[in-house]
Amino acid sequence: MRFAKYAGRRLIFLVPQLFVVSIIVFFLVRLLPGDPAFLMAGQFATEERIEELRSTMGLDQPLYDQYARYVTNVLQGDFGHSWRTSQPVIEDIKQRLPATLELVLLTGFISVALGIPIGIYTAVKKRGIADRVLFGYGMLAGSIPDFWLGLILIFVFFSLTGILPGPIGQLDPIVSTPPRITGAIALDALLGGHWEAFKSAVLHLILPVATLTLVYMTLIIKNTRTMVEEMMNSDFVQHARAMGFKRSIQLRYAVRNALPPVVTVVGIVFWFLLGGAVLVETVFAWGGLGQYAVESVISSDYAPLQAFVLLAAVFTLLVFLLVDLAYFVIDPRIKT
Amino acid sequence: MEPLLAVDDVRVSFEKESGAVAVLNGVDLSVQPGESIGIVGESGAGKTVLVRTILNLLQEPWKVHQGQIRFDGEDLLAKQEEELRQIRGVKIALTSPEPRKQLNPLVRVGEQLAHGIRAHRKITRKEALELAVEALESVGIPDPHLRVRSYPHELSGGMCQRVVIAMALSHSPKLLLADEPTAGLDVTIARQILDLMAELVHEFGSSLMLVSRDMGVVAHYCQRVAVMYAGQIVEVGETEVFYGAAAHPYSRHLLRAARAARDDRRAAAATVEARAAAAHGCAYTPRCPVAITACEQSTPALEPVEDGHAARCFRRGEVARGEVQA
Numbered sequence A: 001m002r003f004a005k006y007a008g009r010r011l012i013f014l015v016p017q018l019f020v021v022s023i024i025v026f027f028l029v030r031l032l033p034g035d036p037a038f039l040m041a042g043q044f045a046t047e048e049r050i051e052e053l054r055s056t057m058g059l060d061q062p063l064y065d066q067y068a069r070y071v072t073n074v075l076q077g078d079f080g081h082s083w084r085t086s087q088p089v090i091e092d093i094k095q096r097l098p099a100t101l102e103l104v105l106l107t108g109f110i111s112v113a114l115g116i117p118i119g120i121y122t123a124v125k126k127r128g129i130a131d132r133v134l135f136g137y138g139m140l141a142g143s144i145p146d147f148w149l150g151l152i153l154i155f156v157f158f159s160l161t162g163i164l165p166g167p168i169g170q171l172d173p174i175v176s177t178p179p180r181i182t183g184a185i186a187l188d189a190l191l192g193g194h195w196e197a198f199k200s201a202v203l204h205l206i207l208p209v210a211t212l213t214l215v216y217m218t219l220i221i222k223n224t225r226t227m228v229e230e231m232m233n234s235d236f237v238q239h240a241r242a243m244g245f246k247r248s249i250q251l252r253y254a255v256r257n258a259l260p261p262v263v264t265v266v267g268i269v270f271w272f273l274l275g276g277a278v279l280v281e282t283v284f285a286w287g288g289l290g291q292y293a294v295e296s297v298i299s300s301d302y303a304p305l306q307a308f309v310l311l312a313a314v315f316t317l318l319v320f321l322l323v324d325l326a327y328f329v330i331d332p333r334i335k336t
Numbered sequence B: 001m002e003p004l005l006a007v008d009d010v011r012v013s014f015e016k017e018s019g020a021v022a023v024l025n026g027v028d029l030s031v032q033p034g035e036s037i038g039i040v041g042e043s044g045a046g047k048t049v050l051v052r053t054i055l056n057l058l059q060e061p062w063k064v065h066q067g068q069i070r071f072d073g074e075d076l077l078a079k080q081e082e083e084l085r086q087i088r089g090v091k092i093a094l095t096s097p098e099p100r101k102q103l104n105p106l107v108r109v110g111e112q113l114a115h116g117i118r119a120h121r122k123i124t125r126k127e128a129l130e131l132a133v134e135a136l137e138s139v140g141i142p143d144p145h146l147r148v149r150s151y152p153h154e155l156s157g158g159m160c161q162r163v164v165i166a167m168a169l170s171h172s173p174k175l176l177l178a179d180e181p182t183a184g185l186d187v188t189i190a191r192q193i194l195d196l197m198a199e200l201v202h203e204f205g206s207s208l209m210l211v212s213r214d215m216g217v218v219a220h221y222c223q224r225v226a227v228m229y230a231g232q233i234v235e236v237g238e239t240e241v242f243y244g245a246a247a248h249p250y251s252r253h254l255l256r257a258a259r260a261a262r263d264d265r266r267a268a269a270a271t272v273e274a275r276a277a278a279a280h281g282c283a284y285t286p287r288c289p290v291a292i293t294a295c296e297q298s299t300p301a302l303e304p305v306e307d308g309h310a311a312r313c314f315r316r317g318e319v320a321r322g323e324v325q326a
């Protein structure tokens, strides 16, 4: 009940945030030098196409009218056309978003499911072998950019040993794509029981997911470890210790109190992952939204770019909304 | 009678990179079964460190260099964490200043009490929660069956201290270490808390080590008083004897300060400047009005003034009899 009230309030709070985001994205194209209609239409557009855009964008109208038009269009799912794919941007997005979500969510969940326990373990078992391994890993992860690590992994596991498939997207070309259900190929193959496709999809997922996980999980491990260590030394855990509480309860007290900051970092990691996906998708020819964004930048295809920036901003807002809600569930001191 | 607790020449330091800081410089102290002893001394004297050393709680960078702590026939400093767990909370319990900080902010107080109970008794969670309600009732918390569901931030400081006391007494310990249980509470609440503690301790026949900076509180609740200065017990004696014939100049100073400003804590707020002097001679020498040459040259031992009354002072006899103005 309290939760519903809090969640409702936070959702309402989302409205002004979205408003600000939409204004920023709206000006994104308009502040670039040159005719916005020409920019949006792309370099090979015909005169009529540019004229048509000029009227849908209402470029002769006052700015607030143009903004209202933009918002109305977006709300109806109209993000304009990509001149590069000559499709409505919304269609392109629908096609590519599942692949990116698959990458980002899978990496996120693995990073959390492994990172938090590893962080806790090393907080408790200081000075073990795990600790030294982790130290080395932390140093590496902190210094290698994600796309570079991706290339190294491809070199080792594909070029050198051939254990895993190369960077050619989500599936072997000889395997037929399973019928679309969610759009995420591995999931669709699993749901439809297409084992050949499932195996291939999973094998293709390993390297990009490993790349992103290796780069970003270290943030979760380090933060969990620091926070749990700090909480083990807190007055209340030390008091529990002084009162002879079971070791498992002492640890539970510490972990519980370490969670809020860890949740924040998890949110940040999800946010970073979207950026990481942009580069890693390009390296692995993943065919997701990230790669789409990069290609759009390269070919000055502004309509998809504008849509991508908007989506990324909305994704970020949602992630931090979830972080806030998690805080609320964890900490009884937060008022509705 | 065999003492319940015997602290013998305990030395503890805080190991910094720049070197070790001696914090306890040879503490000797004993506690008899069922007695209440007050530990007084200004802030920084080492009272809290002593209490934590007794429970063998100190971790790096703290280091116990020397000494022995015998409790109920056992050598506490020689024990491992898991053996200590069977003593902590069961035979020796603790309360600390700032009670709210001693409670987990994310867990209901009843649940925390239940964790404390189940740490040492094989009962179900439900049974433990029922005992938690009783425990809250026994420390005078109104509506205990509702209060078990409160979080620490929903309770006042005084109520939190009652919860901490309830937890401390839930296994009827033989010794309760109460480290400044009323620091930061207002006077009426402080009285209630101390009365409650004294009553419960009496009921269980437990011993009480009451750490306080308030000479009046100690005089009222304790049969014996030990004065701590710069990491040593400098005087120990029966309350009445002590208040009538304190034998250490520092005790005299504390008593005078307490009389001069009954409720003005500032008098006792001075910090220990004399730590460095401890290596040679008596640590109190720089502040002592009756110091003699010998005081700078060697450290006096804790020697008897009369039966059951001892002080670390070369001139303890003269000071106790009031022959010199200390």
Ligand SMILES: Nc1ncnc2c1ncn2[C@@H]1O[C@H](COP(=O)(O)OP(=O)(O)O)[C@@H](O)[C@H]1O
Residues within 6 Å of the ligand: B014, B023, B041, B042, B043, B044, B045, B046, B047, B048, B049, B050, B272
């Ligand atoms: N965390 C710490 N770091 C360094 N020194 C400390 C720390 N805690 C206590 N000390 C040292 O130990 C001495 C005794 O502290 P404490 O036992 O807390 O005093 P008391 O409880 O009598 O006020 C202090 O004077 C201080 O020098």
Ligand SMILES: [Mg+2]
Residues within 6 Å of the ligand: B047, B048, B049, B179, B180
């Ligand atoms: Mg203290």
